Amino acid sequence: MILYAALAFCAFVAFLYYKYPDRAVGTRPRPDVPNADDTVPIFGGTFSISSNVQTLHEWVLNQAKKHGDVWRTTILAYPPVDMILTTNVTDVEHILRDPWTYEKGVDQKRQNSDLFGHGIFAADGDEWKVQRKVASNIFNVKNFRDFYSPIFHHDATQVVRHLEQASKIGAFIDIHDLLLRSTLDSFLKISMGEDRGCLASDGTVVDGRYTLPPVEFAIAFDTLNSICAKRGSIPFWQVIEKLNGTDAKRDWCQKVLHGNAQKIIDKKRQAYAAGQVPKDKSKQDLLDYFMQTENDDGTPVTDEQLRDVVINFIVAGRDTTAQTLSWVFYELSKNPQILAKVRQECLSVLGPTRMCDYNDLKELKYTTATFNEVLRLYANVPFNFKVPTKDDVLPGSKTKVYKGQRVAFHPYAMGRLTKIWGPDAEEMRPERWIDESGNLSKENSFKWPVFNAGPRICLGMNMATQEAVVLMSSIVRRFNLELCNEANFQNSNGRLLCIALQMIRRNGACSTRIREKGWLDMIFK
Secondary structure: OOOHHHHHHHHHHHHHHHHHOOOOOOOOOOOOOOOOOEEEOOEOOOOHHHHHHHHHHHHHHHHHHHHHOOOEEEEEOOEEEEEEOOOHHHHHHHHHHOOOOHHHOHHHHHHEEEEEEEOOOOOHHHHHHHHHHHHHOOHHHHHHHHHHHHHHHHHHHHHHHHHHHHHOOEEEEEHHHOOOOHHHHHHHHHHOOOOOOOOOOOOOOOOEEEEEEHHHHHHHHHHHHHHHHHHHHOOOHHHHHHHOOOHHHHHHHHHHHOOOOHHHHHHHHHHHHHHOOOOOHHOOHHHHHHHEEOOOOEOOOHHHHHHHHHHEEEEEEEEEEHHHHHHHHHHHHHHHHHHHHHHHHHHHOOOOOOOOOHHHHHHOOHHHHHHHHHHHHHOOOOOOOEEEOOOOOEOOEEEEEEEEEEEEEEEHHHHOOOOHHOOOOOOOHHHHHHHHOOOOOOOOOOOOOOOOOOHHHHOOHHHHHHHHHHHHHHHHOOOOOOOOOHHHHHHOOOOOOOOOOEEEEOOEEEEEOOOOOOOOEEEEE
């Protein structure tokens, strides 16, 4: 009996090997599209992706360089993953111009539902359209000038305060953590009218590092965000999360996030019931706008809907801005000539101490160009995919795509391809964003889809840029950056694996050095 079972199993495996020689089980043959490297029978690209997960975006970039505009990978999962990846700008434009044909898809919604719920990041069709229309009300010049600027000024001042405190005692400080705290407070204030005081407390020195007290909301937010992000590269993640205890972590995170949001919603509803509605539109946060609207059927917006709206807004603004700014300071530390130009512009426009206002942004051209250039090289959302609702043909590469399969584009790879950006594509050169007349140039958003593009282009991209420039101008006028021992943090191809910087202030300047893997550390003396 055992022998027969073994023979039957071997025959079944042989059948699968014959039927799926270059792809995962359950996926269709595509002789017209090249497969990613190291694709194997039955499993497709499952092993190649899992073995490259730490440097996945570099792996995708290398595949794009080798295979051209379009290539394919498949993953053994339930349901099986069959994904076309394109870096053709015309293809990307076709995908992003039509969010009704190219939707988020069931898998993406399922992976992110614990964080996004039914918010704008997860919504498609009319549900997305309604949320976007209401949210767009807060993005106007008056708000940029009168509402956002004071918030950004306050949090930038808090960042500088902690750097000053660290400087007095000569302690290391994790600048990435500081930026995450700053952007979380900013976007909580803009979305809900209250922050969590992430920067309010003084720090203490632990093992030579200036450390701020943990903030429960931030821990829950980061943990749940990480759980959802990992699901995209873990086959059968639903089963694995039940086995390894991730379910319990997820439940705790949701309890903290939802509980905090509910307290603020309850407080707002009580104020509204007492007739305390903000009269000045510029004083209304995102929650105010949604509490004054209703669903298409005339029913009031529920607490769950309000919670999802706010959390999606925080996801959109907090991590992306802080991460990009971390890369900004990394690149400035490598390129002192760029740092000098940014500093000189900030000093010329703002002087040594004045905070950057909304009206100053148009004068800080090179500073903004530097931020844009870092976004090009380190896209804040490096990978994205859509799911077509019908069979289609990508017009740039002439590639057939089928209903229900994943069609992906990769802003990180696109930002480093010479076919898109020229022979110096992988160089940090802010000047590419300055036109011949000295003004800031605008790139095709489909060529540079770091803020998405088309009807779903990021509503808050100008606000993110404003906050970034406020923080950049507050820091670069005070410190120099110098990077050492970079090779310790690269893989065999010379690619950076992590950010880890230490700043040492000397004679009013600041030099930046690698200290410890996984940290973006500064010390001020």
